[in-house]
Amino acid sequence: MSGLELIDVSKSYGATRVLDGVSLSIAPREFIAFLGPSGSGKSTLLRIIAGLETLDSGEVHLGGQRIDGLAPGARGIAMVFQHYALYPHMTVRENMAFGLINAKVPKDEIASRIAQAADILEIGSQLDKKPGQMSGGQRQRVAIGRAIVKQPRLFLLDEPLSNLDAALRSRTRVELAQLRNRVDAALIMVTHDQAEAMTLADRIVVMNDRRIQQVGTPAEVYARPANAFVARFVGSPAMAMLAGRVISGESGRLRVRLAGGAELQTAVAAAGIAADAPVEVGLRPEHVTLAPPGSGGIAATVELVERLGDRTFIYTRLAEGSEVIACAPGFSEVRPGDEVLLAIDAAAAHVFSADGTAHHPEASA
Amino acid sequence: MNRARRDALVGYAFVGPFLLVYAAVLVVPLLMGIVISFNNADLFGRREWIGLANYAQALSDPVLRQAFFNTLTLTLLIVPPLTVIALLLALALNRNTRLAAVLRGVFFSSLVLSVTIVTLIWRFILTPDAGLVAVGLQAVGQPPIPFLSDPAYVIPALAVTTLWWSLGFPIMLFLAGLQQVPGDIYEAAALDGAGRWTVFRRITLPSIRRTLLLVVMLQTAAQLQIFGQAQLLTGGGPGGASRTIVLYIFEVSFGRWELGYATAIAELLFGMILLVTLLQYWFVTRQEGDRA
CATH class of the missing domain: 2.40.50.140 (Nucleic acid-binding proteins)
Incomplete structure (x- = not known):
């Protein structure tokens, strides 16, 4: 089974072009980082894959199926939002169950998936709390849990570490690395932090100026940058x-x-x-x-x-x-x-x- | 003088003038009203303590009973449809198009009209000789309906007039409430495969729960005090069929000069509004628990 395939994806807002002929191929269990400065188009690309934005031209395939015409909920994709986007009026359990209920998953199946995810993320004691009663780190776990229970083919993580303080950030980084071993899905993480990309990803997609600048392993991107932009952007302090x-x-x-x-x-x-x-x-x-x-x-x-x-x-x-x-x-x-x-x-x-x-x-x- | 005390004094100095005016024009009259309601009083200051006699009279007054049922019917005919229509319009207008912006202005504009203008407009619409509705009915071969002089039609006519007049403010409240809902939870719901109805029922409605409560409470309190439309459009007629409680209070105090009796009715109305709004608040917040 093939993973995610982007073919010549382009997108404009009015006269402003934000993505220009982006093509990319991702293996089924690969961990990919979209790395680039603000305005490079990386978030737009993620949202197009999720179905939250439409594309002007090009195709998106996942697991051999063309998905760019499908509704976001029908794509087999789960997303962890930058600000978590938990439903504030629902308990943790209800947050995680919401997507499964909509997908008409049987009740006992929902219960067992939530129990399993809560176990992995160590939030078993929090299931009846509401997001407002939890710390930022706990909310993020719930957001990840909500994604896991859907058993998606592809996880999308939008700047997953940007809202955490330094200590929590390095711990969550380790947890994200463990997460990818536990799930049978590809992961795409959007980040502007090259340390995150270097430490977590199998391959880094460096984006700038509406285009992919380079796709490669962290070592390749660091040692053999494709151009001056990548050379300057990756590595700290800069080249x-x-x-x-x-x-x-x-x-x-x-x-x-x-x-x-x-x-x-x-x-x-x-x-x-x-x-x-x-x-x-x-x-x-x-x-x-x-x-x-x-x-x-x-x-x-x-x-x-x-x-x-x-x-x-x-x-x-x-x-x-x-x-x-x-x-x-x-x-x-x-x-x-x-x-x-x-x-x-x-x-x-x-x-x-x-x-x-x-x-x-x-x-x- | 230490710093904390000086700060406190400065604070009192800022709220002092307001508290003074508030006490003079609101708190004192409220308390005086309670006192007057136990008196046989007129507008010229004559007071005669009669205990609960005014209240006893109120409970057995058939005109008040009629006014009470008229007011209750009007409130029930106005508040639920007003809330639903305002919410639907707010949902439709909650987008960033030019048309939505223009329509927001249009719906809000009826709110700035005074009750005099509103009743004039609706008199033109409802009058049986040449009103808009009559013309429409004649066009399809129906006889005109005497909305304002038929006891069966007068309450619905008042309700429709009030609905038209009152839509703007709840729409604004709902729009403000809807704009508070973070956009990303709608995106999360889309990824969770929620359909439009599920999104409305499980995301939008719970998110604007507080606004919904506010609208219902404000409108209930407002419609239980409905007065201007009834006085100007029908004068309470025909035969008291559209007399509301506040209109009756007005007639008793400024027509019959029985100030003591009028304030007793006013205190009863005050108690009723307080009870109803507290009940609504309790009903909506009881299962809410401790949410952030």
């Missing part, structure tokens, strides 16, 4: 981008001269990039370190220091104006205003053409 020009291709690898004059010998294949072409060099913080004074590093001024305990992120600015983030192990003593030298692991650098296309370093032979 630094340095303007430069291609000067020559030595042994088939790109050599780039940065705006400040320093030259980097990358491990990116030179094929297809003309000499003297303007490019951007992308550097993740872990590939930039502080060089000892007197060594041949690039001079920079420290602007901000983030000490996380096990490592320190050092936000620096080069003389020509670009920002580069370096990473130092442990608790670095540098302070804002210090002049430092940066050692760049050029072999790990990514190169982006003027149109944003990414070129990744090749494994050294």
Whole structure:
């Protein structure tokens, strides 16, 4: 049985296009994250799958059946809303039973499904409470429970962690990871938080500007971003981008001269990039370190220091104006205003053409 | 003077003027009314303590009994249909189209008319010689109906007039109530496969329960005091067939100058309205439990 299939889905509100030819294929038990900034179209796409929005063109298939013409309740989809959307006048039990009663599920079957879900989510003692009497975390469990009892083919989670405080957020993250092992369904989670996407999803769908920018595993999206947008959006702190020009291709690898004059010998294949072409060099913080004074590093001024305990992120600015983030192990003593030298692991650098296309370093032979 | 005391004084200074006026024009007259109802009193200040005699008279007054049943019938003919029609219209108008916005204004506009205008309009509609209804009936070959002079028609005619006049406010209350319902629970209901009727019965109606109670309570209290339409459209006639309690109070106090008796009836009406609205409140909130 096949999972979810989106074929060339487009959507406009009046003259504003919000989704432009989106196609995607999801396996039956896959956990997918739609990751993107506000306005990227990720929530609209989720709502189209749910049937809460209509699409202008394209098709949606689930389990081999075309569903884009079906009512939301007839699609075999359950959704956990961002603000939970529990029925305030119903008890927890009634909230969970509502969809099953509408689907004419037999009474004893409803009771056993609710008991099972309550057991999994540890809300057995709360079944006769109303949502207003519960904390945010408990309400979210009820919202998840309401989705589970429907035994859907596909779960949709709209920003499931955004309303929780930090402690509850990391716990719920673990619970969501466990949830996917318990249910026989695909999950799609919408988020703008890349840490959520990286830790939970099998594959991440990075969206921006009405389109899918990249679909890949968290490792692929991080290590081989498809373009400059993905490179900047995924990873925290963000990848630094340095303007430069291609000067020559030595042994088939790109050599780039940065705006400040320093030259980097990358491990990116030179094929297809003309000499003297303007490019951007992308550097993740872990590939930039502080060089000892007197060594041949690039001079920079420290602007901000983030000490996380096990490592320190050092936000620096080069003389020509670009920002580069370096990473130092442990608790670095540098302070804002210090002049430092940066050692760049050029072999790990990514190169982006003027149109944003990414070129990744090749494994050294 | 410490800070808490000063704050308290400032607070009293703000509510003081209002409390003064409220006491002078509402609380004191209310209490005076109770006192007067135990007196044989006229409009010129003559008072003679007669205990419960006014109340005893009220209980055996056939005119009051007729007015009581007229008022009750009117309330029953007005409040349930008014509530249902206003709710249906509010549901229909609860959308963001230009037409809905215009119609909201139209339905609300009847509310700003004074009772004088309303009764004039309805006199034009109901009058048997050339009224709108009479013209319509004649067109289909029926004789005109003397709505305002036939005891069988006068109460329904008053009810329809009041319905037309009173729709705007409950519609506004219902619209406000409907707009309080978060949109995502309707989306959740759609994903839960709820049909239109289920959504109305299980989602919308429980969500606007409080508004519903408010509308019924306000309208019941208002219609039990129905006065202007009856006085202006029919004068209570024919033969007292449309005399309401408040109209009777008006006649007794300003026509017969029996102020003591009039206030006794007014106190009885006050007690009745209080009882009815408390009963409604109890009925709606009793199974509600502790909801957030």
